[in-house]
Amino acid sequence: MYSLRKYIETMSDFSEESWKALNNCLSEMEFQKNEPLLKVGDTCSxxxxxxxxxxxxxxxxxGKEVNTAFYFEDEFATNIKSLTSSSKSEYAIKACEKTKVIRIDxxxxxEAxxxxxxxxxxxxxxLESVMTKQEEHSDSFKIFTPKQRFDNxxxxxxxxxxxxxxxxxxxYLGISRETLSRFRAIK
Amino acid sequence: MYSLRKYIETMSDFSEESWKALNNCLSEMEFQKNEPLLKVGDTCSxxxxxxxxxxxxxxxxxGKEVNTAFYFEDEFATNIKSLTSSSKSEYAIKACEKTKVIRIDxxxxxEAxxxxxxxxxxxxxxLESVMTKQEEHSDSFKIFTPKQRFDNxxxxxxxxxxxxxxxxxxxYLGISRETLSRFRAIK
DNA sequence: TAAATTTTGTGACTTTTGACACAGGTTTGT
DNA sequence: ACAAACCTGTGTCAAAAGTCACAAAATTTA
Known part of the structure; x- marks a missing residue:
């Protein structure tokens, strides 16, 4: 749990009591490569x-997987819509490699x-940090050409x-595999 | 202010005291067509x-305006990134017609x-509602073709x-004006 | 480590979309 | 009410990206 605590402390004041209370919401989990964290149709909790x-x-x-987001170390993964409205998720989340997470219930x-x-x-x-990241990625589709999106x-x-x-x-970039391969070859 | 109160009451419990406290954060404003609510370089407050x-x-x-979002009645307009990180906004917001808003400081x-x-x-x-809307629009670029995006x-x-x-x-749809005009003509 | 699977690069061709140009409408402001 | 500014439709052509096909490379897994 230390990684999360460290992360929280860099972004806000957090008392020992708050940390203890937050701890009740947390559990450590490990997922193997390709194991689902959230399935389509489930409600994200x-x-x-x-x-x-x-x-x-x-x-x-x-039948094809269209990737909408990637989540790396020190980032939060969730489906906002399903999480906040308790609706069935239209998206799935899965581990791309063996992944350790702290699950926040x-x-x-x-309650906390x-x-x-x-x-x-x-x-x-x-939520703000997830959202800011999303906003940037979203806007890149309007502002940039496919090539620029890749460079960006x-x-x-x-x-x-x-x-x-x-x-x-x-x-993820909304480009065909072949076109992306060619973009990379150019530069 | 009544429109906002009505809106809040449909989405959560809200006591008279909370409403009074929230009221201190609010002010009613009116913008003429094309008047800016937020300028590039300003910090969104x-x-x-x-x-x-x-x-x-x-x-x-x-020099061209690339539209990243539209906000209609009963919706919230802001720039999340600038608002939450107190950074200079890369985006501007302006009224598309004469617009009455309640500004939340x-x-x-x-403090509230x-x-x-x-x-x-x-x-x-x-934030969740702004974000959900944004998520949908963002994903439409990966999931749909330009035509489907328009239909959607x-x-x-x-x-x-x-x-x-x-x-x-x-x-807003990331399509040229001419192509969009042709999409509309087809159907 | 060998076979199976997945990933990548590349050529040839097609489709889609964009860019430019211009004419006719519509709205706005004075 | 008139001019200016803006918006829309449409034609032609060019550019960008997608699709299909296949071979080579890399990775996974049994």
Missing amino acids: SIFFIESGFCKSFYNLD KTKLL YTKSHQIETFGRKV LISKYPDFLQRVSLTQTAT | SIFFIESGFCKSFYNLD KTKLL YTKSHQIETFGRKV LISKYPDFLQRVSLTQTAT
């Missing part, structure tokens, strides 16, 4: 803090909110393609 | 609840959070084009 490894969120389009977290203002602030900041990704995450295969990156 | 009219968020790309809202748990829950839900928009918001011009809708 967790926020996962990635300690090691990484995960992806994806949509099933005619939604129900317990909501009522007891600790610091925890609710933390919860809000988690590489400049922000230089080792992205070392961890994520070209095939998977392609659907 | 507000969340705007749209009472009537509508606004858009846009990015300036070589960020600083005062943060410390006093009322109900208000903090409200704040969290506002029209099926969700049948009167979108009655309010937003084709030219403005085009950049």
Whole structure:
């Protein structure tokens, strides 16, 4: 749990009591490669803090996985819509390699909110950070051409393609695999 | 202010005290068509609840406005990144027609959070709703073709084009104006 | 470690979308 | 009410990206 505590302390004030209260919401889990953290049709009841490894969120389009997000170390993975509206998730999340996470239980977290203002602030900041990342990625589709989108990704995450295969990156950028392969060849 | 109160009451429990506390954060404002709610380079210090009219968020790309979001009645307009990290906004927001809003002051809202748990829950839900909308729009770029993206928009918001011009809708969908005009002609 | 599976690169061709140009409408503001 | 600004439709052409096919490389797994 130490990785999460460290993370929280860098972003807000957090008392020993708050930490203890938050601890009741947490559990450590480990997923093997390709193991699901959230399945389509299930209601998302967790926020996962990635300690090691990484995960992806994806949509099933005619049998093909279209990747909507990747979550790396020190990031939070969840499906906001399903989590906050208790609706069935249209997206799945799975581990892309052996991944250790700290699972934050939604129900317990909501209880903790009522007891600790610091925890609710933390919860809000988690959402804000997930959202900011999403906003940037979303806008890149309107502002950039496919090639620029690729260049932008590489400049922000230089080792992205070392961890994520070209095939998977392609659907994330909304580009065909072949076109992405050619982009890479050019530069 | 009644429109906001009504809105809040449909989404959460809200006591008379919370409402009074929240009221200190609010002010009613009116913007003329094309008047800015947020300028590029300014730090966003507000969340705007749209009472009537509508606004858009846009990015300036070589002098052209690329629209990243539209906000209609009963929705909240803000730039999350600038708002939450107190950074300079890369996006501007302006009224697309004469628009009445309730401005929620960020600083005062943060103070109110410390006093009322109900208000903090409200704040969290506002972000969640903005985020869910954004997530859907973002994913539509990965899942759909330009044509499908257009069809999808029209099926969700049948009167979108009655309010937003084709030219403005085009950049929002990441499609050229001409192509969008042809999509519309087909169906 | 060998076989099976997945991933990647590349060529040839097709489809889609964009860019430019221009004419006709519509809205806005003075 | 008139001019200016803006919006829309449409034709032609060019560019970008997608699709299909297949071989080579890398990775996984039995």
